[in-house]
Amino acid sequence: MDNKRYFSIGEVSRLKNVTIxxxxxxxxxxxLIPAYTNPENGYRYYTINQFIYLDIIKICKQSNVSVKEIKALFAKADTNCLKFYLEQKNEEIHKEIKKLEQLNKQIEILKTAIHSSEDELMNNGFNIQTFKDRYFLSLPTQDGELNEIKSFDKLDEKLGELAVQTFQYGLIYSCHHDIGKSVMYFV
Structure with missing residues (x-):
């Protein structure tokens, strides 16, 4: 061994939280080949310069990158290529986080809708609410059940584009007190 500071496999395992x-x-x-292997006993030793490779391996493994891909990255020995690769992984992670946040919002909305439905059932199926800030998407449709279904599909498609899912459908009526009549606006 030369004068460099070497770390035994056990020390590296503890320091970098990687199993032996x-x-x-x-x-x-x-x-990841050790910097030095003792020929007499086969003990493996690593230098501090190899720790970055362990960090890269750990991050790649957590990102479901195969060992083969990691080896290919190391074989290129190109820092710019590695930085680009890590930036791509970072973007993928951010996209996944956004998807999970959106899914979390949808679950919360669904839970609220279920709770609201339970309350409505306890109140003989009626629920009267006043909304302060609520936006409605509307789409003209023609009479007929098939046309209404097509309209719902178009609205669902548009909501999907806007990444807004409410899972709540209902009836909107306009009450005309002066003539004693209710007119259905939306199903």
Missing amino acids: KALRYYHNIGL
């Missing part, structure tokens, strides 16, 4: 088994596996497949 994983380090041995990385060595056996040529992904």
Whole structure:
């Protein structure tokens, strides 16, 4: 061994939170070869410069990157290529976070709708609400059940584009007190 500071496989395992088994596996497949292996006892030693590779391996593994892909990245030995690859992974993660946040919102809306439906059932099926800030999408339709279904499909499609899902459908009536009549506006 030369004068560099070497870390035993056990020290690396503790410092970088990687199992010894994983380090041995990385060595056996040529992904991360120790800086020095004692020829007498086979003990593996690493330098601090190799820690960055372990960090990259861990991040890639958490991002479901195969060992083969990681080896290909290391084989290129191109810092710009690695930075670009990590930026792509970062974008993918942000997209996934957005999808999960949207799913979380949809679940909360659905839970609220279910709770509201339960309350309506307890009140003989009626629910009267006043909304302060509420937006409605409207779409003209022709009479007939099939045309109404097509209109619902178009509205659902538009809501999907806007990434807004409410899961709430209902009836909107206009009450004309002076003539004692209610007119259905929306189903």
